[in-house]
Amino acid sequence: xxxxxxxxxxxxxxxxxxxxxxxxxxxxxxxxxxxxxxxxxxxxxxxxxxxxxxxxxxxxxxxxxxxxxxxxxxxxxxxxxxxxxxxxxxxxxxxxxxxxxxxxxxxxxxxxxxxxxxxxxxxxxxxxxxxxxxxxxxxxxxxxxxxxxxxxxxxxxxxxxxxxxxxxxxxxxxxxxxxxxxxxxxxxxxxxxxxxxxxxxxxxxxxxxxxxxxxxxxxxxxxxxxxxxxxxxxxxxxxxxxxxxxxxxxxxxxxxxxxxxxxxxxxxxxxxxxxxxxxxxxxxxxxxxxxxxxxxxxxxxxxxxxxxxxxxxxxxxxxxxxxxxxxxxxxxxxxxxxxxxxxxxxxxxxxxxxxxxxxxxxxxxxxxxxxxxxxxxxxxxxxxxxxxxxxxxxxxx
Amino acid sequence: xxxxxxxxxxxxxxxxxxxxxxxxxxxxxxxxxxxxxxxxxxxxxxxxxxxxxxxxxxxxxxxxxxxxxxxxxxxxxxxxxxxxxxxxxxxxxxxxxxxxxxxxxxxxxxxxxxxxxxxxxxxxxxxxxxxxxxxxxxxxxxxxxxxxxxxxxxxxxxxxxxxxxxxxxxxxxxxxxxxxxxxxxxxxxxxxxxxxxxxxxxxxxxxxxxxxxxxxxxxxxxxxxxxxxxxxxxxxxxxxxxxxxxxxxxxxxxxxxxxxxxxxxxxxxxxxxxxxxxxxxxxxxxxxxxxxxxxxxxxxxxxxxxxxxxxxxxxxxxxxxxxxxxxxxxxxxxxxxxxxxxxxxxxxxxxxxxxxxxxxx
Numbered sequence: 046x047x048x049x050x051x052x053x054x055x056x057x058x059x060x061x062x063x064x065x066x067x068x069x070x071x072x073x074x075x076x077x078x079x080x081x082x083x084x085x086x087x088x089x090x091x092x093x094x095x096x097x098x099x100x101x102x103x104x105x106x107x108x109x110x111x112x113x114x115x116x117x118x119x120x121x122x123x124x125x126x127x128x129x130x131x132x133x134x135x136x137x138x139x140x141x142x143x144x145x146x147x148x149x150x151x152x153x154x155x156x157x158x159x160x161x162x163x164x165x166x167x168x169x170x171x172x173x174x175x176x177x178x179x180x181x182x183x184x185x186x187x188x189x190x191x192x193x194x195x196x197x198x199x200x201x202x203x204x205x206x207x208x209x210x211x212x213x214x215x216x217x218x219x220x221x222x223x224x225x226x227x228x229x230x231x232x233x234x235x236x237x238x239x240x241x242x243x244x245x246x247x248x249x250x251x252x253x254x255x256x257x258x259x260x261x262x263x264x265x266x267x268x269x270x271x272x273x274x275x276x277x278x279x280x281x282x283x284x285x286x287x288x289x290x291x292x293x294x295x296x297x298x299x300x301x302x303x304x305x306x307x308x309x310x311x312x313x314x315x316x317x318x319x320x321x322x323x324x325x326x327x328x329x330x331x332x333x334x335x336x337x338x339x340x341x342x343x344x345x346x347x348x349x350x351x352x353x354x355x356x357x358x359x360x361x362x363x364x365x366x367x368x369x370x371x372x373x374x375x376x377x378x379x380x381x382x383x384x385x386x387x388x389x390x391x392x393x394x395x396x397x398x399x400x401x402x403x404x405x406x407x408x409x410x411x412x413x414x415x416x417x418x419x420x421x422x423x424x425x426x427x428x429x430x431x432x433x434x435x436x437x438x439x440x441x442x
Numbered sequence: 443x444x445x446x447x448x449x450x451x452x453x454x455x456x457x458x459x460x461x462x463x464x465x466x467x468x469x470x471x472x473x474x475x476x477x478x479x480x481x482x483x484x485x486x487x488x489x490x491x492x493x494x495x496x497x498x499x500x501x502x503x504x505x506x507x508x509x510x511x512x513x514x515x516x517x518x519x520x521x522x523x524x525x526x527x528x529x530x531x532x533x534x535x536x537x538x539x540x541x542x543x544x545x546x547x548x549x550x551x552x553x554x555x556x557x558x559x560x561x562x563x564x565x566x567x568x569x570x571x572x573x574x575x576x577x578x579x580x581x582x583x584x585x586x587x588x589x590x591x592x593x594x595x596x597x598x599x600x601x602x603x604x605x606x607x608x609x610x611x612x613x614x615x616x617x618x619x620x621x622x623x624x625x626x627x628x629x630x631x632x633x634x635x636x637x638x639x640x641x642x643x644x645x646x647x648x649x650x651x652x653x654x655x656x657x658x659x660x661x662x663x664x665x666x667x668x669x670x671x672x673x674x675x676x677x678x679x680x681x682x683x684x685x686x687x688x689x690x691x692x693x694x695x696x697x698x699x700x701x702x703x704x705x706x707x708x709x710x711x712x713x714x715x716x717x718x719x720x721x722x723x724x725x726x727x728x729x730x731x732x733x734x735x736x737x738x739x740x741x742x743x744x745x746x747x748x749x750x751x752x753x754x755x756x757x758x759x760x761x762x763x764x765x766x767x768x769x770x771x772x773x774x775x776x777x778x779x780x781x782x783x784x785x786x787x788x789x790x791x792x793x794x795x796x797x798x799x800x801x802x803x
Contacts, residue, residue, distance in 0.1 A: 302800055309803035317800060318791040322742045329717035329739075333446040340447070349710040418709055419702035423682050426697035 050099040051089075053107060059098075060086060060111045074118035078154040081112070087120075087153045091137065095149050103339045120155040123386050127197060128152045128159030132205045132224075135275045139222070139263040148203065148224065160201035162192040162225060162249055163272065167442060170413045172207075172276075173216045173269055174432075174440065177251060179208035179223065186210075186223065186261070188231075188254040194407070198234045198247040199383060201227045205275060206256075207268045212438040219437055220268030224260040231255075241399045242379035245387065276409075288328055294361040294389065294397065295324035301368060308368050317368075320361050327353045345422045352414045355404035362389075362397040369394055444724040446717055452517045459496065459521040462489050467525045469769040475528050476631035476772075481600035487529045490518075491557030497535040498555035501543070506552030512661065516668035516723035523672025523748075526772045528632045530598035534560045536665050541606055541613060541658035545649035550604065550615060561615075562602035563658055564638055566595040570785025571659035571737065572793060574652065575608045582609040582640055589616055589645035592638070597783070599636025600625050607645065608655045614645035630779035632772060660737055663784040664722035667740035670748035671719045673777050674712050677751035680769065681705065681758045688760075701758055708751055715747040735797050738790040745781035745790075752777040 051059065063084050067077055081087055082096045089105050091097025113119075122129055129152070136148055151157040168175035177190025188208060198204070204225040211219030225232070231254040236244035263271040291299055302309065302317060327350070334346045366373035377393035389397050405411040419425045432440055448456070466486045475483055491497035499515045501507020515536060522531055534554055538561035542551040553559035564582070565575035575593075576582065582591030589609055596605075600623055605616045620643035626635040648654070682705060685696030695701060722740035725733040752774040756763040763770045781787060795802055 299798070299800060306801075309801075311803050314795070314800070314802050315788075315791070318742075318795055321794065321798060321800065322739050322791060323714075325735075325739045326714040326718045326743045329446065329721050330714045332443050333713075333717040333720065336443075336445065336447050346713045349713045352706075352710050353714065412703070415703040415706035416699070418706035422709060423702075423705055425682065425686065425702050425705065426694050428699075429697070 050101070052100075053104055056086075056089060056098070056100060056104055056108055057111065059084065060108055064111075064115050064117070069112075069115055069117040075154060075156060077118055078120055079150065081117075082150050082153055086112075088133075091149075095137070095145050096153050120153060122155075124197075124200075125152070125155055125158050127161045127201075127205075128157070128203075131161060131275045132159045132203070135205060135222075135262065135271060136224075138274050139271050141259075143259070144224070144262070152203075157202040158197055158200050160195050160198045160204045160227070161275075162195060162198075162204045162206040162251075163275075164194045165191060166193055170410055172272065173220065174437075174442075175207065175209060175220070176437075176442070177206075177208045178212075179210050179221060179256070181210075181258075182255075184258050186221075186256045186258065188223075188225070188251045188256055190251050192249040192251070193237065193246075195234075195247045195249050196245055197385065198227065198249050199236070200385065203227060204249075205262070207272050209437060210265060210268070213436050214266075215434055216432060216437045216440065217269045218266055220272070221265050222262045222268040222271040223256050224262060225251075225254065225256055226260075229254050229256070236381065236383060238381055239399075240402065241396055243382040243384060245384055288331065290325060290328065292328065293324060294358050294365075294401070295321055297390065297397070298361055298365045298368065301365065305368075308370060313364070313368055316364055320357065320364060323353075323357050324361070327357055345418070348409075348414050348418055348422075351408065352411055352418075355401075355411055358401040358404050362394070362401045365394045366398050444721065444728065444730070446720040446724065448517065448720075449513075452514055455514055456517050456521055458494060459490065459518055460524070462486075462494060463521060463525040463527060467527050469526070469772060472526055472528060472632060472772060473766075473769070481625070481634050481636075482530055482598065483528045486527060487560075488557065490522075490527075490529055490531065491535060495557075496531070497539075497557040499535075500539060501551060501555040505548055505555065507555040511727035512665060513720075513723050513727045516665050516719065516726075519665050519668035520672035520675075520719075523669035523776070524676040526632045526673070526776045530560050530562065530601045532633075532662065532666060532669065533562045533598040534602075537563050537658045537662040538606055540661035541654045542648065544657035545613060545654040547648045550648070559603045560598070560601050561604040561606055562596060562598050563655070564593045564596050564599075564605040564607040564616075565655075565659075566593065567597040567635060567779075567783045568595065568785070569659060570789040570793070571656060571663050571734070573659075573785075575655065576610065582607050582614075584609050584612075584614060584645055584647075587645060588642040589614055589640045590642055591640055594637045595626060595635045596638050597633055597635055599623055599638050600634060605638065605640075606648065606658075607640070608652075609645075611651060612647055613649035613654050615648050616640060616643045616645050620644060628779070630775045632776055633779065659784060660733060661726050663741050663790075664726045664733060664737040666780060666784055667715070667719040667722050667737075667744040670744040670777065670780055671712070671715045673748045673773050673780070674708075674715060674744075674751035677748075677755035677770075677773050677777075678705070678708055678712060681755045684759055695758075704754060704758075708747075708754055711747045711750065715744045718743045735794065738793045738797065741785060742787045742790040742794070745787045748777040749781050 067080050085098040087096035089097050089100040090102035165175050179186040179188045206223045206225040210221040231252040233250040235248045237246045237248050238244045376395040420427050495508050496518045498507035499510040500512050503509035539554050569575045580592045602618045607614045622639040624637045628634045688695045718740040722736040725736040756770045762768050
């Protein structure tokens with residue numbers, strides 16, 4: 046075993062050596078990806094034996110670039126955002142060696158897709174109020190409850206699941222975190238149709254689902270702390286995408302403006318220019334955030350980026366419909382589709398307008414993000430908490 | 443993509459400037475200064491421009507400067523904004539210096555870099571980059587080396603030793619002793635205006651064509667964004683500190699979401715202002731061809747953020763924030779004046795309509 050973690054040059058040599066041994070053109074993709082994981086070149090900041098080499102996280106983009114240039118198959122990260130962005134860091138932080146060995150490799154290669162069983166009809170922003178019960182039964186747990194807003198549940202092999210194991214203590218203390226087998230008896234996935242007409246998300250009903258105790262992540266009653274790790278990673282994942290100028294929604298509207306001079310009015314021109322400036326400022330903010338991450342100084346700006354992104358996306362997509370006028374009254378398709386990923390550009394302006402409404406709700410509502418910024422960044426007093434010392438079972442529901 | 447963070451040298455520079463400003467320009471002194479006749483704080487100017495060497499930052503060493511760049515200069519602008527400091531740094535060390543650098547002038551530039559001489563571009567402070575300040579009736583014109591004409595609303599016009607006057611398509615240096623100056627009662631008394639008139643004043647040509655003036659205004663607009671960032675941060679800091687200590691209805695007023703959420707929004711817009719201002723300063727430093735876009739975006743955005751921050755500062759301080767004896771009005775006046783200076787946000791958006799190919803109706 047090596048002593049010091051490899052630097053950029055050493056990583057480059059290892060990638061070259063790997064590619065010399067595994068011709069991307071002549072190796073089946075799953076086999077190639079498993080070998081890449083085993084060589085520690087999957088996520089280089091993970092520990093040796095779990096797809097990494099304990100190298101700095103900032104060195105990952107260069108490794109990915111070399112594989113891309115060599116024409117290597119990818120693990121299709123867009124299909125497994127929950128797995129890569131949320132489940133993996135949580136398993137790494139709280140999983141046993143056996144759990145890491147079992148779950149991380151097929152997660153990274155994309156052979157096993159993950160979903161998240163967190164939100165419930167009665168527990169949205171107040172996730173810690175959740176009521177899905179897990180009751181101990183020997184070396185298993187019996188789980189009953191309903192989860193909601195679960196993207197990819199219909200394709201997922203595994204889920205990260207947070208449950209109530211002790212209703213007699215205040216809400217934050219009585220939770221336990223599990224890995225749930227989505228093929229287990231009693232797991233029922235139903236599409237949840239959204240205002241766009243499609244069903245990007247699902248409801249998941251859990252009826253007497255048996256989960257072995259070895260699939261528990263973290264200690265009994267420690268589910269809130271484990272969930273917090275998951276959710277911190279979610280905000281980093283959602284706010285941080287790189288974009289060129291006019292790369293987002295504003296580019297779509299700017300193009301429309303250039304191509305359809307007959308639609309232009311003075312008021313819409315002013316609105317367009319204001320949003321163009323805001324979009325560019327937000328883009329530069331995202332770039333600055335990425336530069337901070339690259340030098341190992343992640344700032345709290347991630348929450349701000351997500352907040353601004355939602356607002357700009359909503360107003361820009363609204364402007365597009367208004368600019369279109371009569372054409373804005375037409376919608377492309379109300380059929381209930383079940384897409385694997387959100388794609389704003391391939392659907393109609395009406396879809397963009399409606400889908401953007403979710404941006405200020407998913408991954409933390411804008412109101413909750415403002416509380417987080419106010420309290421954690423600015424140090425302002427927390428909200429008055431009437432439920433802090435009340436046993437979960439006595440809370441009004 | 444250019445570096446949008448602060449280097450270690452820039453952070454050290456910031457600490458030095460802040461130390462001097464906290465010592466020599468607490469807001470009480472700035473407030474007292476607004477009621478004096480002196481157009482600027484001469485002792486503070488000597489400390490910042492000459493002793494700390496800030497005036498020479500963007501000037502190459504062989505021309506008598508410190509050989510740094512507009513990036514470091516922008517950090518000084520942030521700190522001067524935080525203090526609403528009454529010194530002619532923007533006008534002399536940024537705008538006039540940029541004009542002389544673009545013109546290839548050496549003699550006057552060296553004296554500006556040393557902080558010995560204050561030069562001011564003789565244009566109305568509201569002039570946007572791209573406008574022709576020498577157009578219009580009464581604008582300065584040169585005949586046989588003598589300059590005649592009037593310019594209204596020149597920032598730091600009373601502090602100037604030398605005026606750089608756009609006239610006849612070029613740029614001329616005129617000794618301030620040959621100008622008739624009238625002090626203007628200004629909205630921002632920490633950066634005062636003067637109406638300036640020349641009647642056959644001896645003028646030395648320092649540049650031909652409009653490029654030097656355009657470079658000066660563009661660089662000024664790019665760096666003004668950093669001053670606006672500093673103002674906004676100071677207003678947010680002061681307001682956050684206040685709402686933690688002010689109790690009404692038995693609670694800190696900062697515990698109410700009506701204020702918390704607005705302050706979170708303000709912080710969010712300040713993170714964007716910082717990115718936009720750093721990008722503009724970096725483009726100016728590198729001579730990046732994207733500077734016109736960067737400066738217009740920074741001005742359109744940071745102007746609004748600084749004004750919003752100052753207005754929220756007044757409002758969230760309640761009654762005390764509306765009084766002369768509180769610092770909030772110094773920032774409100776500076777922020778509002780800055781938003782008009784070197785082009786209003788709307789003028790910059792109009793410039794972007796051309797630069798980004800988004801033509802009007």
